[in-house]
Amino acid sequence: AQSVTQPDIxxxxxxxxxxxxxxxxxxxxxxxxxxxxxxxxxGLQLLLKYFSGDTLVQxxxxxxxxxxxxxxxxxxxxxxVHWSDAAEYFCxxxxxxxxxxxxxxxxxxxxx
Amino acid sequence: xxxxxxTPKFRVxxxxxxxxLLCAQDMNHEYMYWYRQDPGMGLRLIHYSVGEGTTAKGExxxxxxxxxxxKQNFLLGLESAAPSQTSVYFCASSMRREYADTxxxxxxxxxxxx
Numbered sequence: 001a002q003s004v005t006q007p008d009i010x011x012x013x014x015x016x017x018x019x020x021x022x023x024x025x026x027x028x029x030x031x032x033x034x035x036x037x038x039x040x041x042x043g044l045q046l047l048l049k050y051f052s053g054d055t056l057v058q059x060x061x062x063x064x065x066x067x068x069x070x071x072x073x074x075x076x077x078x079x080x081v082h083w084s085d086a087a088e089y090f091c092x093x094x095x096x097x098x099x100x101x102x103x104x105x106x107x108x109x110x111x112x
Numbered sequence: 113x114x115x116x117x118x119t120p121k122f123r124v125x126x127x128x129x130x131x132x133l134l135c136a137q138d139m140n141h142e143y144m145y146w147y148r149q150d151p152g153m154g155l156r157l158i159h160y161s162v163g164e165g166t167t168a169k170g171e172x173x174x175x176x177x178x179x180x181x182x183k184q185n186f187l188l189g190l191e192s193a194a195p196s197q198t199s200v201y202f203c204a205s206s207m208r209r210e211y212a213d214t215x216x217x218x219x220x221x222x223x224x225x226x
Contacts, residue, residue, distance in 0.1 A: 009152070034214075041219075041220075042219060043116070043217030043218050043220055044202070044204075044215075044217040045217070046214045046215070049214065099160065100215065102154045102156075103154055104152060105154050
């Protein structure tokens with residue numbers, strides 16, 4: 001069965017600092033990987049996704065993620081965080097079926 | 113384009129009452145999903161549909177029923193609400209492609225069962 005682990009429940013960073021959110025997955029074949037963001041009171045919005053090709057994926061709002069097969073990871077990064085990035089971030093894995101499994105989320109707080 | 117809309121936004125029920133949540137999408141998507149979101153548990157799939165007239169169980173289907181009579185609508189029903197069904201419910205849709213397909217989410221329905 002496929003699964004996703006986001007080991008950090010909460011992360012606090014200063015505005016302007018770099019950010020890395022961790023995601024580890026379990027999947028029997030080549031995974032399709034996603035990062036979604038949820039602003040307070042809103043639905044989820046796709047930041048980026050990986051399904052093949054270049055293992056470094058660029059997304060919206062200046063985010064990027066790197067797929068590392070050897071580590072079963074798909075960590076999300078941003079070089080300089082803005083106050084508007086405060087939200088909850090979800091990693092997800094899918095592939096070969098219509099179902100996607102979401103992680104439990106990492107809540108990001110940005111301090112001035 | 114409204115995208116994915118959900119009705120209602122908020123609802124309070126008493127134990128044993130029934131209700132239906134409506135999801136509508138105007139993107140002509142084949143796939144539609146119902147999730148529930150609980151603190152510390154992420155999103156869990158309740159039911160999904162791969163096309164008009166079809167539905168299937170997800171991870172946590174007990175206590176819920178769904179119907180997809182029209183391609184653009186996906187209904188989630190609670191026949192006899194229980195406090196354990198207090199949650200935020202999200203609907204999502206995606207195009208027919210199964211692989212690496214983006215899901216588009218509605219704004220959610222916050223349900224409280226007393």
